[in-house]
Amino acid sequence: MISLTAFRPWKHNTAHPNNPLSRTTMRLTKLLLTYHPPGITVEYEQGQRKHTKSVDLSGVFESPDPETYAQTLTATDPVLSHINHAKFVKVINRLQAANAPPTSEQPGPEYKMHKKLRAHVMPLTNCAFNKSGSRVITGSYDRLCKVWNTATGTELLTLDGHKNVVYAVAFNNPFGDKIATGSFDRTAKLWSTETGKCHHTFKGHTGEIVGLAFNPYSTVLATGSMDSTSMLWDVRTGSDVCRFKGHSAEVITLSFSPDGRYMLTGSFDSTLNIWDVSTRRNLHTLIGHRSEISAAVFNTRSTHVLSGSMDATAKVWSVASGECLVTLRGHTDEVLDVAYSISGTRVATASADGTTRVYGTETWECLWTLVGHGSEVSKVAFNPSASLILTGSRDKTARVWDVKDGKCLQILEGHTDEIFSAAFNYEGDLILTGSKDNTCHLWKAEQS
Structure with a gap:
């Protein structure tokens, strides 16, 4: 996250039509x-207590007029109504610019090999970026997790x-x-990124x-296990x-919705469960796949779930x-992995048939079949801007594809x-690939 500004105290306007708050001084x-x-x-602070309010602004993709979009949001939200209008419009403009796809005059970057991390003496299991891409963590059969500096390797x-x-x-993250x-x-463990101290x-x-996920506010950690259950843990107290x-079988994938309200679990029992985090109830069991679940994700607005299965769908x-x-x-x-674009207008599915398919979410027609890998795409x-797709394969290569025409770049x-x-960092200027050759490769973008 990027901190933009601080605010002076203000009196909350109790005349606002959707005001749930009392007549107290609030300081943003x-x-x-x-x-x-x-x-x-x-x-913001109110009544000597600190509060946090997160607002989804995915509507910037459908709103060509930032002024109107800002007015609509502030008219329906008592907190947003007190943010300076001109500042809010500037924020929306920045979001639109950051998520705009590259033009033909300014094509996407070319990724060059930056660093090779010879991570562990035994096989790697997983790897991940922090938000900025300045750090990478790797897990291994050697019972260790290592933290790496991506700039120096x-x-x-x-x-x-x-x-x-x-x-x-x-x-x-973030x-x-x-x-x-x-x-x-x-067991699971919680560590300090700076010191390596084990907190819990x-x-x-x-x-x-076999699965881990933090909620968006980093207050709760979820774990998924081969014992067929998932658990929530308090990050502060342990x-x-x-x-x-x-x-009824292993939980092999889990994630929180972007708004933090729900948790999703997928299992080898061919079903998925959507859980309400606050009430701890099972909202829905999603039944329909005919074989094991391989991957599942929420869309950005937390309104839909995309799942992939060994049943090839x-x-x-x-x-x-x-x-x-x-x-x-x-x-x-088999469908081995799935992904939603941040704008929610595209989804992608990777398969053991060696291809990746890209679908438009308006009609759900297949727009492109990405052909080129010589083996399964895992x-x-x-x-982040949904202009590129990254795939990793059993054929020992990763590929970068153009979303607008499906061509391999x-x-x-x-x-x-x-x-x-295979993953992008938050800015999209770094790619991380992890391989059974026991190395991680870092690829850095260079504008062509």
Whole structure:
């Protein structure tokens, strides 16, 4: 997040039609801008208490007029109504500019090999960027997690404490000051990014931990396990918040909705569950896939879920009703990964058939089939502005594709074994690829 400004105290206008607050002095202290996905977080004090309000601004994609869009938002929100109008319009203009795709006169960047991280003495399991891309973490069968400086390629920290494979790793983005690790030793740990100190060890699962996710506010950590359950943990105290039971097989994917209200779990039992984080209830069990779930994500507005399955299909579900809205067919083998663009106008599916398919969300027609990999495609990701697609494959290469026409722009070569991880950083100027050759490669954008 980027801090834009601080505000002076102001009296809350109780005449506002949607004002839920009492007649007390409110002091807005900070406005935080998030480019991808577009939004702002307002921090304010009222009644000697600090409050945080996050606002989804995905509507900037459909609103050609920032003035009108700002007026609409401030007319319906009592907090936003007291932000300076001209400043708010400037914020919206910045978001639109940051998310604009490159033009033909200014094509996308070319990615060059920047650093090779020879990470561990035993096979890698996972790797991840912090938000800016200044740090990378890697997990391994050697029971360690390592922290790396992406500018220099040097190892900064070794997080040593697990008694078995470190399988899942995550930064608490967008903050990046904490790291979570999940292990086959059935525990998860919370570490300081700066010192490497272990803050907490989370014990409670009876099976290997294979998935981790922080909520957007970094107050809660979720873990998914081979014991068929997921758990929530308090990041501050280290205590367990609750255990979610509802699957009959391993929980292999989990994530929070961008607004933090829901958590999604996908299982080898072929179902997904949407959980209400505040009430800890199971809102919906999504039934329809005929084989194991491989991947699942929320869209930016937290209104839809995209899932991929070993049954060679992907499905789109309504968060409100739990109904399957559309089944995306066309692959001839297992769907291994799925991705939503931040604008919500495109989805992508990666398959063991060696192709990636791109669908438009208005009609759900397949716009492009990305053909070129010589083996299964295990990873797919959009860059933050949704102008590029990144794929990683068993053929030892990653590829960068143009979203607007489906053409391959670049082949990232250099790994000597299959690629199991591929991701952009928050700005989209770095790519991280992780491979079974026991290395991570960092690729840096150079404008062509």
